[in-house]
Amino acid sequence: MKLDSALTNSRPPQYRGTKLSTRHLNLFYGPCQALRDITLDIPERAITAIIGPSGCGKSSFLRIFNRMNDLIPGARVEGSVELDGIDIYHRSIDVVELRKRVGMVFQKPNPFPMSVFENVAFGPRRHGRVSRGELQDIVESSLHQAALWEEVKDKLDQSAFDLSGGQQQRLCIARVLAVEPEVILMDEPCSALDPVATLKIEDLMRRLAEKYTIIIVTHNMQQAARASDVSAFLLMEGDICGVLVEHGPTAELFTKPKDRRTEDYITGRFG
Amino acid sequence: MRKRSASIAIARDARTKGLQRRWRVGERVIEGGIFLASLLAIVVLLGIVAVLLRQGLPIFAHTPPWEFLFGTKWYPVSEPPTFGTTTFFVATIWVPVVATVIAVPIGVACAAYLAEVAPSSVRESVKPVIELLAGIPSVVIGFIGLLLLSPLVQSMFNLNTGLSGLAAGIMLSLMSLPIIVSVSEDALRAIPDEFRQAAYALGATRWEVVRHVSIPAALSGISAAIMLGVGRAIGETMTVLMIAGGALAVPVSPTQPMMPMTAAIASGIGNAVRGGPQYQALFAIGLLLFLITLAVNLIADRVLERQKRKFVR
Ligand SMILES: Nc1ncnc2c1ncn2[C@@H]1O[C@H](COP(=O)(O)OP(=O)(O)O)[C@@H](O)[C@H]1O
Ligand SMILES: [Mg+2]
Numbered sequence: 001m002k003l004d005s006a007l008t009n010s011r012p013p014q015y016r017g018t019k020l021s022t023r024h025l026n027l028f029y030g031p032c033q034a035l036r037d038i039t040l041d042i043p044e045r046a047i048t049a050i051i052g053p054s055g056c057g058k059s060s061f062l063r064i065f066n067r068m069n070d071l072i073p074g075a076r077v078e079g080s081v082e083l084d085g086i087d088i089y090h091r092s093i094d095v096v097e098l099r100k101r102v103g104m105v106f107q108k109p110n111p112f113p114m115s116v117f118e119n120v121a122f123g124p125r126r127h128g129r130v131s132r133g134e135l136q137d138i139v140e141s142s143l144h145q146a147a148l149w150e151e152v153k154d155k156l157d158q159s160a161f162d163l164s165g166g167q168q169q170r171l172c173i174a175r176v177l178a179v180e181p182e183v184i185l186m187d188e189p190c191s192a193l194d195p196v197a198t199l200k201i202e203d204l205m206r207r208l209a210e211k212y213t214i215i216i217v218t219h220n221m222q223q224a225a226r227a228s229d230v231s232a233f234l235l236m237e238g239d240i241c242g243v244l245v246e247h248g249p250t251a252e253l254f255t256k257p258k259d260r261r262t263e264d265y266i267t268g269r270f271g
Numbered sequence: 272m273r274k275r276s277a278s279i280a281i282a283r284d285a286r287t288k289g290l291q292r293r294w295r296v297g298e299r300v301i302e303g304g305i306f307l308a309s310l311l312a313i314v315v316l317l318g319i320v321a322v323l324l325r326q327g328l329p330i331f332a333h334t335p336p337w338e339f340l341f342g343t344k345w346y347p348v349s350e351p352p353t354f355g356t357t358t359f360f361v362a363t364i365w366v367p368v369v370a371t372v373i374a375v376p377i378g379v380a381c382a383a384y385l386a387e388v389a390p391s392s393v394r395e396s397v398k399p400v401i402e403l404l405a406g407i408p409s410v411v412i413g414f415i416g417l418l419l420l421s422p423l424v425q426s427m428f429n430l431n432t433g434l435s436g437l438a439a440g441i442m443l444s445l446m447s448l449p450i451i452v453s454v455s456e457d458a459l460r461a462i463p464d465e466f467r468q469a470a471y472a473l474g475a476t477r478w479e480v481v482r483h484v485s486i487p488a489a490l491s492g493i494s495a496a497i498m499l500g501v502g503r504a505i506g507e508t509m510t511v512l513m514i515a516g517g518a519l520a521v522p523v524s525p526t527q528p529m530m531p532m533t534a535a536i537a538s539g540i541g542n543a544v545r546g547g548p549q550y551q552a553l554f555a556i557g558l559l560l561f562l563i564t565l566a567v568n569l570i571a572d573r574v575l576e577r578q579k580r581k582f583v584r
């Protein structure tokens with residue numbers, strides 16, 4: 001299997017602490033249950049891949065961690081979700097502060113209809129007074145971190161829409177980095193990109209994982225195998241309900257899956 | 272059997288002719304119809320301009336253009352008559368300015384509330400009511416201004432009369448409000464949700480999302496809404512005729528009674544001798560009014576175009 005060679009990149013995650021954890025997590029959209037009884041630890045400063053077929057609840061699961069599901073009328077969460085041991089669904093939690101610590105990159109690149117500079121400056125501008133000089137520094141270092149600086153340093157005042165799709169997605173990553181989060185959630189960040197742009201983003205993720213905890217949703221098995229340290233496999237059971245079938249170090253999950261359904265899915269035998 | 276062979280024949284026919292250019296009659300008719308309709312609109316517009324020019328321009332043989340534009344004395348029946356229109360022009364600036372200053376913040380805030388905050392049940396019941404406001408005849412708005420607003424304005428600002436540019440502007444703001452709310456709300460609702468999602472995910476509050484994402488993204492639509500509102504305020508006649516006060520002195524403050532260009536035309540045209548100098552002067556005012564609204568529209572177009580070019584996907 002081609003996956004094996006890709007796996008040599010990934011590092012053993014067992015030395016790292018736990019950044020995020022869910023315990024007996026249930027998610028409902030009105031009367032429909034989207035996730036059932038999910039208990040999972042997300043290791044710190046590593047890349048965790050969430051894999052599974054379309055509609056099994058991967059995006060819903062990802063939105064649990066920055067409480068984006070709060071924006072959906074009728075969405076309800078049961079169980080506990082902890083960030084550094086703190087229950088993020090507790091009444092005393094300020095979602096604005098939470099989302100500063102847990103950033104998100106979306107499936108389709110969604111830069112604001114503003115200049116490249118203003119896109120990156122958006123977060124810092126909202127979160128307190130920063131001088132023009134500080135802002136400049138933040139924007140530059142964020143773009144550097146997102147491996148985009150060289151390509152856009154002369155276009156900071158141009159519309160973000162003038163960039164290519166891959167550049168736009170890295171701009172969205174820079175925009176998240178500018179807020180200095182601890183966790184970055186990525187929902188199929190490469191699904192709208194070509195293979196070259198995809199590899200650039202994966203490269204970038206690898207480097208970012210030295211500093212940040214990353215959770216990536218992907219339905220590309222190669223990508224999960226190449227780019228992640230830990231994988232979790234979700235599947236729908238019954239009508240719509242997403243359950244966690246198996247999770248563990250990516251190398252093990254892909255070479256020695258414990259569950260028959262995982263094996264079927266990663267070898268592409270799944271319906 | 273016959274049917275079958277016929278269909279085979281058609282199939283063969285289609286095989287040979289499949290790539291031939293077809294004369295699509297329906298398309299041609301529709302295209303031609305649309306072309307004629309737009310031609311008609313242009314012809315009508317040119318016709319209006321021609322009438323205004325033909326009836327209005329002769330006044331400049333009597334009163335030179337600069338005197339017409341910058342003169343402050345409008346004495347159409349004295350001997351010799353003078354036709355300075357500055358008074359009307361300044362009033363036509365004051366009234367829409369007052370209306371816009373009031374209607375824009377309220378209208379945009381209202382649109383933002385409806386589009387971004389209100390639950391859909393509230394939006395669906397409030398929006399038709401606001402649009403209904405646009406259907407109130409301007410005479411009725413004039414009555415209300417005369418009856419309720421002008422005494423209020425008079426006592427609040429301690430004036431000799433409440434009939435003033437201010438009173439007219441306030442009533443006109445009521446008339447441009449529905450346009451501004453309705454068009455701005457549509458513009459805000461057309462902004463893709465992904466921008467809002469991105470902002471929320473960066474830790475923006477709802478107010479910040481509205482203020483820094485939705486409104487800037489919808490700015491071209493909102494400016495169009497404002498321009499439509501301004502256009503309405505410039506062109507409105509009956510309300511200003513009833514409550515602007517109709518004074519013939521150049522107004523230096525909106526609290527003074529004044530006579531905007533529309534009111535001047537409407538009140539003067541009945542007494543003017545057909546083809547006489549006053550008649551010509553009134554048509555020339557109409558021409559000026561036409562040029563002003565044209566300029567407002569052109570400027571709006573330019574602004575929108577620039578806005579669009581900057582940030583289209
Ligand atoms: N906003 C929503 N409202 C109601 N149901 C939703 C919403 N978003 C997702 N769902 C449902 O939740 C389930 C999981 O969806 P999603 O998390 O998008 O899956 P995935 O990302 O794995 O494709 C699906 O059945 C979907 O219909
Ligand atoms: Mg998804």
